[in-house]
Amino acid sequence: SADATGAATGAARVNPNAPTEETVLSVEHYTDRLFRFRITRPRSFRFRSGEFVMIGLPKEDGRPLLRAYSIASPAWDEELEFYSIKVPDGPLTSRLCHIQPGDKVLLGKKPTGTLVLDALLPGKRLYMFSTGTGFAPFASLVRDPETYERYDEVIVTHTCREVAELTYSHNLVADLINDPLVGEMVEGKLRLYTSCTREPHEHQGRITDLIGSGKLFEDLGVTPLDPTTDRGMICGSMEMIQDTKARMIKAGLTEGSNAAPAEFVIEKAFAG
Numbered sequence: 001s002a003d004a005t006g007a008a009t010g011a012a013r014v015n016p017n018a019p020t021e022e023t024v025l026s027v028e029h030y031t032d033r034l035f036r037f038r039i040t041r042p043r044s045f046r047f048r049s050g051e052f053v054m055i056g057l058p059k060e061d062g063r064p065l066l067r068a069y070s071i072a073s074p075a076w077d078e079e080l081e082f083y084s085i086k087v088p089d090g091p092l093t094s095r096l097c098h099i100q101p102g103d104k105v106l107l108g109k110k111p112t113g114t115l116v117l118d119a120l121l122p123g124k125r126l127y128m129f130s131t132g133t134g135f136a137p138f139a140s141l142v143r144d145p146e147t148y149e150r151y152d153e154v155i156v157t158h159t160c161r162e163v164a165e166l167t168y169s170h171n172l173v174a175d176l177i178n179d180p181l182v183g184e185m186v187e188g189k190l191r192l193y194t195s196c197t198r199e200p201h202e203h204q205g206r207i208t209d210l211i212g213s214g215k216l217f218e219d220l221g222v223t224p225l226d227p228t229t230d231r232g233m234i235c236g237s238m239e240m241i242q243d244t245k246a247r248m249i250k251a252g253l254t255e256g257s258n259a260a261p262a263e264f265v266i267e268k269a270f271a272g
């Protein structure tokens with residue numbers, strides 16, 4: 001094995017897949033459960049908007065403690081952004097939530113994922129359905145010009161328990177209009193539809209129920225899901241994915257992948 005060879009020859013064992021050490025550039029806390037942070041991006045780090053990567057911190061014994069995180073920044077960005085939950089007894093997030101600018105974070109070398117434009121067939125209207133931190137991959141895709149080159153209309157839904165949990169998506173989409181790269185592209189094309197399940201809000205209820213009752217489409221003033229024109233991306237808890245996927249299938253859409261692009265794609269929202 002490589003280990004035995006290294007030991008026998010005394011050569012340094014350099015793992016080409018080992019994470020790189022990146023620097024925290026900024027941190028913003030939204031609620032006691034949610035925050036985002038930005039880190040340096042190595043020149044060699046390539047990814048497609050919507051993909052995820054392993055990130056983490058060294059454990060006390062020096063070994064890396066890594067978890068999958070969707071990259072929330074677009075592929076063209078010089079920095080990398082992540083949107084994270086804070087779990088008080090979560091091995092990684094309980095520590096990650098204390099990071100400050102200047103601190104080091106470990107970044108994996110192999111981004112991957114299914115929530116990419118290449119896994120979908122061309123269409124007219126792209127839906128991105130998210131709950132909780134499942135908004136992260138869509139924070140990347142709504143900032144990518146390619147999204148607007150491929151679709152006439154982009155509708156992002158974000159459902160959370162409480163109104164304060166919608167701050168990140170709300171601010172991000174509101175600020176996009178001023179973005180030098182995609183500002184003009186999003187005008188009249190991108191719409192954010194938010195709903196809350198445990199607090200009063202303009203729209204109430206789970207996204208699955210809003211699709212099922214047709215209220216989502218009424219509120220948006222669009223025709224119901226149609227496999228000839230509509231494409232979907234889904235990111236949330238395992239249950240949310242399964243239930244939203246069932247709605248897509250009921251509407252006649254077929255699940256796609258990188259190898260076989262089709263009409264909708266899914267990915268679990270990762271949480272520490």
Ligand code: A2P
Nearest residue numbers: 131132159160161197206207208237239240243
């Ligand atoms: P609810 O409050 O009715 O559980 P969580 O923080 O638990 O991940 O939930 C985030 C959001 O996703 C909540 O608004 C929650 O609604 C909603 N949700 C949870 N399970 C499902 C599901 N199976 N289908 C659709 N939405 C769901």
